[in-house]
Each structure stands twice: as C-alpha cells, then as structure tokens.
Amino acid sequence: AQSRYASLRELPATALCGTTIGLHMNAGLMADLPSLAGSGAEGVGLFRTELQFLIRNHVPKRSELAAIYSNVLDAAKGKRVAFRTLDIGSDKVLPYMKRVEEPNPAMGWRAIRVGLEKPGVLRMQLQALLRAANGRPLTVMFPFIAEYDEFRVARQMALDEMERERRLGHILPASLEIGAMMETPSLAFAPDTFFRETDFISIGGNDLKQFFFAADRENEQVRRRYDMLNTSFLRFISQVVARVGEFGTPLSFCGEDAGRPVEALCLAALGVRTLSMRPASIGPVKHLIRKVRLSELRDLLTAEMAKDSVNVRPAVMDWLARQEI
C-alpha cells in the first residue's frame, strides 16, 4: 500500500487552501525506524518506550537503554524523535515489578504517577536519553499529565538530570525540548503557567477519548460507542487549539485517530497542525489533505457544531463525495 503513495513521499502535506500539516510517525521499536524514510514522515512524533521494559525480565540497565536510544537517533538521521517516558501501569505489568491490584488500572497508578512516586526508573531513563543524545537535540515527553504540578516536577527532574550530566563532564544534548501528553480533559483547564512552561503538547487521543466519554478503550461493549467526530469532542479540541494558541505552544495529536484519513482531516481543519500516526497511514492521510481545502472543511465543521448535529461524519462524508479526489 505504501508504494501507491510513493510519489507523494517527498511532497509536503499542503492542502489546496495552502495550509501545511506536519505528518510524523509513531514508533516503539528499532525495527520501526526504516519506515521513517519509507513513509516520508517528518520525524517520530511518539516513540513509546515501554517495549524495552516489557521484553526483559529485569529492569534494563542505563547503558542498555542509552545504546538503544542512541541507535534510534542514529536511524532518525537528524529528524526529530519525541521519546515518551515510560507509560506503565498495573495493566501493563513488568515481570519484575511488584503487582498492585487495582479495580481500574487505566485510571490508576500508571505512567507519570509511577514515575513521580518511584522516581528511580524515570531518573535512570532520563539519564539514558541525555547520554544517547550525546550532543544532538533531544525531545522528551511525559505521559498522562493530569495537572500542572506533575509536569512541573517531571520537567524539573529532567533539568536536574541535565545539570548532573554537566557536573559529570558529559556531553549535553544540543537542545532539550520537554513536552506533555494531554490524555485527560483536566489538562486542558490547567493554569496558564503550564501552557507557558511546556515546550509542546501532544494529545494522546486514545486515552483522552476514553476519559472524555468515560468509555473504556479496552471494553468491546463500549469502545466504539463514541467517536472522535462527535461534536462534543470536536468542540473540546477546538477549545484546546484556542487555549494553546494564546501561548503559541506547538500542538500535535498522536492517537490512532490521527491515522484515520477523515478524522485526520477534521483535526487539521480545527487547527491541529501536526499529526503523528502509524507509518502506513502517512500516505493515505497526505493524499487526502492535498486534495481538499481545509478552510472549507473548517466552515463546515463550525456550521455543524452550531447546529444540533451530534456527529459530523455524515456531513463530512457528503462533502468529501463532492471533492475531486
């Protein structure tokens, strides 16, 4: 399927109205990296670091992690890689971690909550990332930030580790970008300071959607009940775009919906200028963006939201049928 879109690989995702959308890919393994060139992705918008922890029966050593992250950066050949720190909870149990029984693990002790309360592993991971950068730019993002304080403390931890590297005489990254993943609605209403402090925000749409609609993403009975094209969710995204816009904070979206062409178009039309998706989706999403006027779709979405529409999918499909694609 990728070859169908090969002719688009070097072309930007520029819509007919002139707006350009940055398309990045999600990854989690070294084996994903060849897709960076193959798909034409501008970078890795989400590098999930869980796998290196899940495939071992012991906590990986700092040197092991640093070697892996360094290989990832080598393979990225200067393209940006957003490393997401460990997002592990009692649903994704590490074989060497004491199991904590929780009634609702997805909203339990996971991700940054673990990292802040048991900081040893997070610190070690940050050190490994700083060493792997070895003079190159480094981008780190923290998962599941629900309130500003969590981001403030995690960011300070990264800055402290950077200071420690300096004291030890190690080569520092050329730059350090620190961002937050917005995966709970609460973060959209964080104090202004959060938006000023974070270098970027990446919306984790999979989790955000499950908490927005209170519909478990793992539960077959409810997981398809609500979708991203629901006007409640679109209004929320519009508000996030507006809030983030006040501060000029770069905003991206890295959930599965970013790789669904119709959903991707709607996100772009609402003002999300960077999307990160599985590599195979880049071609189809780029193809569609290049065929439409996002400004026109934006007007359509605004009109649908002003009406009593519950979901914009029918209207968007109608509109798409009238485009020359």
Ligand code: PEP
């Ligand atoms: C998300 O929640 O949208 C996300 C990108 O993270 P994950 O799917 O790994 O939870």
Ligand code: MG
């Ligand atoms: Mg998530």
